[in-house]
Amino acid sequence: MKVIPDVLPHCDPVVDTKLYFGRSPVQPGEFVNSRVSTSAPKLDVQLFDRGEKLVTIAVVDSDVPNVEKDGFDYRMHYLAVNVPISAVSTKVDLSKLSSDSQVVLPWLPPVAQKGSPYHRLSVFIMEQKDSKPLDFAAVKAKETTRDNKLLRTLQARYHLKAIGAHLFRTEWDSTMAEVMKENGYAEVDMELRRKRVEPLPYKRRNPSTFR
Template sequence: MAPSVRQFGACLRCVRQSAGANASLSGAPRRFLSSTPVTREEMQSQPSTPPPPSPPPAATPAAPAEAETAAKETPEYMQKWGNLDPEQVEWKRDERRLVRREGIQPVGSRRRRAVLHRSALNGAEQVPFEQLPYQCFQEARKVLLEDRQEKMKEIETMTLRINNLQAQGPAVSGSILAKEARLRSMRNHLNELILLADINDPMVKKRFEDGEGDMNKPIYRYLADQKWRKYKRLILEQRITQLNIVPDLLPALNPIADVDLGFGRKNVSPGEFVDSAISEKMPRLTVQTFQPGEKLVTVVVVDADVPVPEKDSFTYRCHFIASNILISPMQTSIPLQRIEQEDRKTKDTAARKIALPWTVPWAHKGAPYHRLAVFVLDQNEAKALNVVDIRKTKRDDFILRSFIDKHKLNPIGFSLFRTQWDDSMAGVMERAGLKDEIKVEFKRKRIEPLPHKRRTERMR
């Protein structure tokens, strides 16, 4: 048994049983802690006995041809990997192979998949998760069900109170402001009751851990928000403080959306150094919001470390601006490359989304690293911006504060990466039309020591 499942391979009763008389008399198969495939989660109302197997479909002449075509499309070395079940792969190598060959992510945690795999090897009985024959588990579910019924009654009562208050005139509540304050307080309490009704349900937690939660439901948005704030947001706040994004670019920044940045197949963590050959192409973004409804956002990429040798200081440069991009809790991807292709086909310039095309990040030889900040800005009241006016924005000396104030934007998401001179930077700059900048090299100015600290020939 693998080390990851050694402690959780079987229940305590089965561990205590020996392979002697008790096991031989009982003849019962060894029961593992969890032996339920994710695809059987919806069998709550069905009996535990499995349905009779359906007869195999009749073979058709087209079936062998389709199998041969699929086998030809898959390389031979990938076929040698064998069958990879997304619910039972337990090794990192098999997980990478599954994503590479099938394009499917593994389901659930690695520990649970390992238990399912071991139980399948031992021929354990497949029992749905909600029907696990553990007395404590079933009794706890009864308590949770009673609590949920109480919360549902409170939700109905609160909904009725809100409807009655909306139908009343403002004079009954005292004033319009007092009525709005009461409605806001009652709606907040209603949202809290909706979360409390499902937050202790084991099926809800299981679906969320398996990545099958519906983000249109408040409970899954809440769980995803809490998970993001406990780890990824803390790292993001640390990078914002360490790399002085505040106050260099903005006076304050409070991200409320999870932004995942990547280039091609490479995922980039906040503040990571990215090779210039990789960042030459347009990045890909995934923005997960935790609030209901659709939003129109603007994506801005700013270089915060453009050197100005004449003034011995730094300035800003805008590398990319795209506006009027629709996102929602279910629609998280921002395919910038596909948006660029659609803009090329659109003849109406006002209907395009990319205002300033992608400019490759570059740095001089010997200069400090450059911070490339990626901001996701929420457009006020989901109103579309005029891309023609934004196209007039100058790339050099770009001030993000002024841009946000001018267009009434609100930063909700943030990520960043860093770039510096590397072996492929010269080729990237040449392809970008920056041949004159390749020869520029920054060197540290030598500071002469004070006279009394100079070493004379006699001291040498």
């Protein structure tokens, strides 16, 4: 279940990050029902230093199947900047951040296609350089796509430092098809199947050439 270095090369967790869907806490790596995760989660980010920090919060799926290349892509499910946290102000409701000055990409419910392995959804808290605000309009104008948006690229572009993380998982469940249809996922009718790997000739049972 590691997302380092898949998503980011390094994270120095100096804040304690808890995640909730509704009032239910989610343990790191726990599976979350697809219907439950249609609403953005809440975070409790405990900072132990004095003063206030401005952070960027990103939620990334690093297990989006790419059938053509027989591998996986990334999808950005949420991106917000200029989020203040402090030792006494720890609560962050992702659904209530400002669309005018903070939310770059609003919450997109995570999904997993039928037949695909589970998906890891990583939540990263990244300190902005010198805790100064980013130019929201400029960031929003540039970061318009979700698919294959690499968090490490954003980290370098905006000089961000990962200081906290959390992780939950999603998989195909009884409500997933409904959730996918409601949110416009084109892959709802596609079922992934593992490719059959042909055995090497010398490993086949009674190959004709050996008879």
